[in-house]
Amino acid sequence: MEMGVADVTAAFLTSKDHNAERVGATLPCVLPRVPEENPFKNIPDDKYEELRRMAAEYEPGGTYLVEMGLYGLPCVAQLFDHKLEGVCKELGFKRVDTAIAVKAPPKGRRAQAIVMNWIDDLLTGAPPKEHKVLQETFNKRLGFGFVCMIGEGSERKFSRVDISRVSMGKIHLSQVSYLENTDTASLWEILKEKHPTKPWKGLDGKSAEPSTKEEVDNQYEKPIRAGVRTLQWGVRMNPLCVVWGHTVVQSISKPSRRVFKTVVRIIEMLKRHPDKRVFTSVVLVPVVHVYFDAAFKFATYATQLGYVVRILHSIELRGDLRSLLENWIAWATKRAGRKVGSSTAEEVLAFEFLLKKLFGIVALIKAMWGLKKVRVIVYTDSGPLHDQFRSGKAQTNATMQGVLEWYIQEMRVLGADL
Missing domain, CATH: 3.30.420.10 (Ribonuclease H-like superfamily/Ribonuclease H)
Incomplete structure (x- = not known):
């Protein structure tokens, strides 16, 4: 089975807004002039003429209904997910779990193809000939900005996860690159401490306890929230440490210097020991x-x-x-x-x-x-x-x-x- 990774370009802009409550937009009082000749090399002339006619219908200062899912609008991720599910159904896929669809096989046979998505990032798998057709079809319907194969001996990133295909029957998943690119220097500056030279021994019960009334210091609320977001991403492929993220998140409502320092130390530990998940084919x-x-x-x-x-x-x-x-x-x-x-x-x-x-x-x-x-x-x-x-x-x-x-x-x- 071949594997591939793809990123959908302007995913939300291609998803029609079908929410019960809609959003309107008021245009500026002055709109730029649309050139008569097509200045875009990647847009055909007939398509450009169509866009010019559509643009002429809008008046400066007018208010119009937003028909597509713009970034920042309510439920915009769900709008794209709805469109993706519809495309998958047309291609014979069945959604079997959140963000996972399989090509329904005949009874008694394993899935012929699989599509997984994290918002607008796609991970696909299928036999070689079918996989090429699958990616080309998705590209036509959704529009890929980036697409690549995960061949034997290669490594690619998908949703901040490193996918390493060691062999045709073994895959390693990790977050080595994500943790390596996580800079904790600024976090130690907030603590006004030097970066420790000795490795931290580990999380103990006291350091993970919620802050007491006397310890609460609201100036650490935003840094703790930022640190916890990084930590929760960092333990996605490390189930033995995922409890740490769940433990410290309980202290967000009662921020303190001690809890913030614990978060920073856990991130440092994960950076030193980026665990890998190993999967062998069944x-x-x-x-x-x-x-x-x-x-x-x-x-x-x-x-x-x-x-x-x-x-x-x-x-x-x-x-x-x-x-x-x-x-x-x-x-x-x-x-x-x-x-x-x-x-x-x-x-x-x-x-x-x-x-x-x-x-x-x-x-x-x-x-x-x-x-x-x-x-x-x-x-x-x-x-x-x-x-x-x-x-x-x-x-x-x-x-x-x-x-x-x-x-x-x-x-x-x-x-x-x-």
Whole structure:
């Protein structure tokens, strides 16, 4: 399968505005004169004459309805997404997830082609002959400003992510270039400190705690917001560190020097250790391996939830650490919305957090491989939760029994094993 990256030129300007509430524009009192002869080499003469006639219909100082999606207008990204989805449907693609469309294959066969987009950046994949036609068609309908192939041994950027095609069956994703181009010198100037020469040992509980009333200093609000945006981009390909971004974002409403310094230090750590995600092709029927866990803090009864989803070609797991970090296709973490009183209760919340997302992930895998069923294996390190799930009987109260029965029902629908 060939892969390609493309950037759509003036994507929003080519998308018709179909919002219920529209925007009008008032023209200046003086408009520039339109030359009679065509001064543009890239515009045909007949097209230029048509544009001249259209321009003559507008009067200086007049107010007119904006028909296309201009940058800065409400929902402009959704307008282009709607147009892109329409073009994909005409070409036989089906939207199977947010920003992912596949060429629907016959039953029992994997997807023939795939199109992914991040706003106006496209990532395409298809067999060589079909891929060339696919890119040419999209170029005619949408207009590419930049397009390139990701061949074996090459590396390209897509939405601030470095895509390195090591071989036909292995891909590395990272944000090395993004982090290298992130200059933290100005951030240390705000702190009025010199750039540290020794590497930071790591994030501890105290440095990540929300600011106290005495620490709050609003002058750090804007720098923290800017730093957190950079941090959240920087951990997209580093799921082991994504919790850091979620932790510090909770302190935006209570900015302080300590929290801002923590953000800067985390960015520095990511720059020194830009992790790579490794993906190897799954030629046979995929098996979904899912892990969930929770971190429970007795002092505050607060809980952090998280999960990781992998796809492999078998139910067996290799024991080495390198293979454990391969083929992660989805991961997420969040802080629990309520306090819990035990480690088992926190595992229950993490299980719920996972199940609400797992159906969509499994549906995507089914669409990609053209399958009706997918083997799903869920792993837990909680003995009490595992025993209660196996027996179908909760060890606490009626509320927990109802929750447990819901879990068992959802797992049966998924066809998953715990």
